[in-house]
Amino acid sequence: MGRHAVLLTVLFAFTVTLFSVSYIFIKFYKLNREQYVNNTFLKYTVITRIYREHMQNRTSQTMLEANLALYNLYTIPDAVAAKKIVESAKILKSENFQALNDPAYLQIRPRFDPQRVVEIQISMLQHKGFIYFFLQGPNNGVLLLDEKIKPYRAWNLLYAYLVIISSITVSYILIFVRLHPLRLLRKKIRDFGAGKMQTSFKMRGEDEIAVIANELENTRQKIRNLIESRTLFMRNIMHELKTPIAKGRISAEMLENGKQKERFNRIFLRMESLINEFALVEEISTGFSHAQREPYRLIDIIDGAIDMAMVENERVSQNVDAGLKVMADFNLFSTAIKNMIDNAMKYSPDKHINISTQEGEIWFESKGERLKHPLAYYVQPFAKDENSRDSFGLGLYLVDAILHAHDMALAYEYMEKGINRFIFEPIVKKL
Structure with missing residues (x-):
């Protein structure tokens, strides 16, 4: 993980940002949808008021439907179709309230029974892109279609979410693109450390990474020049030293005194061995080719x-x-x-x-x-x-x-x- 710490950190930040923004939009969507449903459901007070006036004034069925039509509400007279809709529709919200004169209160053609208080349930339903209000009493029910109100659509919210997510994604892609030269620079540094002295750090541009890379290139050139000068210097010295040593060994062989001859040979062999080890030290210090x-x-x-x-x-x-x-x-x-x-x-x-x-x-x-x-x-x-x-x-x-x-x-x-x-x-x- 340490080799990719920066990239992993950026990726982690990107993931956290996406999840955070998504979570906020999901919460906002649920809250906005709930407010929409609650505001729409308030229309049931209009429905109950119209039905109360209809029962109290004993108006005709035509007058009832006309009053409902003023608020874009229409009854579903087909009992079979109404039953299918109620059974398959999604309940958005439901609430109970008390009313008088049931069951006549929920009938298109009411019967005049003694007044009594009953529980009425009104539900807001969604079915195939339409909103319905269903009033249900102990014995009967009425299904109303609201032609004006449509189910909640979050297109504007979705559009805003996609714009924000796209902006965040593009921003992080740009970050990864800008970090790519850093990964390339790391590879070049690794190659240089492995002994590839010809590796060039030069980069185009004027950003921070390019500035660092070009400074490294200048340093590489200086190091290379120093190594070449040192190598040339060491090799010249060793070459110059080996020549007199070889001549000394030849001269030592001409000595007649065996003891002196052996002593000089030992000295020259020791000097030659020292030079050879110095040459190996020089090779080690300049790096090995893997x-x-x-x-x-x-x-x-x-x-x-x-x-x-x-x-x-x-x-x-x-x-x-x-x-x-x-x-x-x-x-x-x-x-x-x-x-x-x-x-x-x-x-x-x-x-x-x-x-x-x-x-x-x-x-x-x-x-x-x-x-x-x-x-x-x-x-x-x-x-x-x-x-x-x-x-x-x-x-x-x-x-x-x-x-x-x-x-x-x-x-x-x-x-x-x-x-x-x-x-x-x-x-x-x-x-």
């Missing part, structure tokens, strides 16, 4: 490391699955293993190392004294113990840097019986 990593059998890499260390095969015991492969740069990973072999040859009293794989890790075990400092001390450049005369203090530093480039880490344990165990973890699974 495109060079390919699957190799671990035993082949170990054999290459043994050849680089120039030690007898008997001094290296192996307990490694022959089918186990790792994604690695062959030369660099071989160098890391070679440095572990060199350490064992320098500090182990029996000059022997055992290499094995255990639970997805590569173990390097050799006899020797416990490290005097934590491992973090030895993975720093030029870090070594005081009595280490034959070491430049770059061995474990190079190992740690190579492992980090291969998504692995270096660990250390001191076992019983005086065994030092260095661990490469985690190892890549079989391919």
Whole structure:
């Protein structure tokens, strides 16, 4: 989630906004509809008044229908049709009130019975796009059609809702569109961090993201120039140093004194080894190309490391699955293993190392004294113990840097019986 926090936050805000606006409009629709129904239902007072006057004045049926027609109300004389409408219609609102002279009160042709108080129910019905009023007494009922009033329609409300929702949607789409360059910029930064130095951050526009991208592009150019200058400088120095070393070794071979000859050869070999390690440090510091990593059998890499260390095969015991492969740069990973072999040859009293794989890790075990400092001390450049005369203090530093480039880490344990165990973890699974 952390990688897409901004996009998820915007999406969450958009979802909450849509639900909130929809909820408000639904509530407003229900309230508006209820008010419409209540205001329309008040017409029943007119209906009851007309019927009271009709009963009290004993007017004719024609006069009753004429009075109702003034308010766009018409009776449904067909009893069968009226019954079907009442049974299938939707009741919008219903209310009871007391009246006199029932059942004559609810009949088109009234009978004159003794006056008595009865309960009358009036209901407002909706059926097939029409509004009806139904007056029902204990024995009879009258259904009236209101031709003027239509069922509640929320077209204006729906139009307003769609306009608001569309505006919100367009706004958030524009936000996502404006955030797309940010996602592209993040990908470019990731590629640049992975060692693709040719990645360009340049963007068109004058908005905040474009300004940041162009500033990053300027920084990238400066970093690239510095790296190129440094690389050129280091390579020139190493080239210039190797020439006199080669001449010195040739001159040393001409000496007749065996002791002096051996001493000079040892000095020149030490200087050449130091330059080679400096070259590897320079390669590490400028970054590795992950495109060079390919699957190799671990035993082949170990054999290459043994050849680089120039030690007898008997001094290296192996307990490694022959089918186990790792994604690695062959030369660099071989160098890391070679440095572990060199350490064992320098500090182990029996000059022997055992290499094995255990639970997805590569173990390097050799006899020797416990490290005097934590491992973090030895993975720093030029870090070594005081009595280490034959070491430049770059061995474990190079190992740690190579492992980090291969998504692995270096660990250390001191076992019983005086065994030092260095661990490469985690190892890549079989391919």
